Amino acid sequence: MSALIPTDHFGTITWLGRVPDRKAALASTPVRHMHLTYAGPDGESHGGLTRPSCSRVLGQYPRGTEIRNTRQLSVVSAQELAQIARAMELDCLDPALIGASVVIDGIADLTHLPPSARLQTESGATLVVDMENQACQLPARPIEAAHEGFGARFKSAATGRRGITAWVEREGTLSVGDRVRLHIPVQRGWQPGML
Numbered sequence: 242m243s244a245l246i247p248t249d250h251f252g253t254i255t256w257l258g259r260v261p262d263r264k265a266a267l268a269s270t271p272v273r274h275m276h277l278t279y280a281g282p283d284g285e286s287h288g289g290l291t292r293p294s295c296s297r298v299l300g301q302y303p304r305g306t307e308i309r310n311t312r313q314l315s316v317v318s319a320q321e322l323a324q325i326a327r328a329m330e331l332d333c334l335d336p337a338l339i340g341a342s343v344v345i346d347g348i349a350d351l352t353h354l355p356p357s358a359r360l361q362t363e364s365g366a367t368l369v370v371d372m373e374n375q376a377c378q379l380p381a382r383p384i385e386a387a388h389e390g391f392g393a394r395f396k397s398a399a400t401g402r403r404g405i406t407a408w409v410e411r412e413g414t415l416s417v418g419d420r421v422r423l424h425i426p427v428q429r430g431w432q433p434g435m436l
Contacts, residue, residue: 246424246427248424253419253421254362255344256344258340259282263340268337270337275343279412289310291309315407316343317345317351318351324402325402338384339383340379352404354370355425358423362420366415367411369407374404376402378396
């Protein structure tokens, strides 16, 4: 029996971007195609097979500890991005300003996909969901530069809508317009009180 169920939930990649130098700026540079290796997208500052641990895993490791990189990509929903913009009282929010890698249209509640779910293109390139990408203040600066007076609104508007982090399970190329299919793990929700 397969451990992953192919679902009837499909989406379309509507935008791709890469962050060439995170130290210089969080904002992404839009691209039409993105070649994926096991280390992540070519030319992506968040790429690599490993990464230094950050504030998100301080409960497990001291900051800067070398760990497996499961945050190679930032995947966001076109619908949730529109909800963030409305909550911020903007007409729209450019995914480049929040350092997005992939924008997908058509998969409902993308931010809350289960960890280990897969997003697979028809060509076979496959991303594994790590976890929800928690909203933070890092995008505030590029948003503020583009929309004066609005940067500080991002964190609260994006809570529960920020998308997911993901890593490459199967190499390939993503292109704007590609269709992706959601595969979910065969597993009930964790219930620690059952024993």
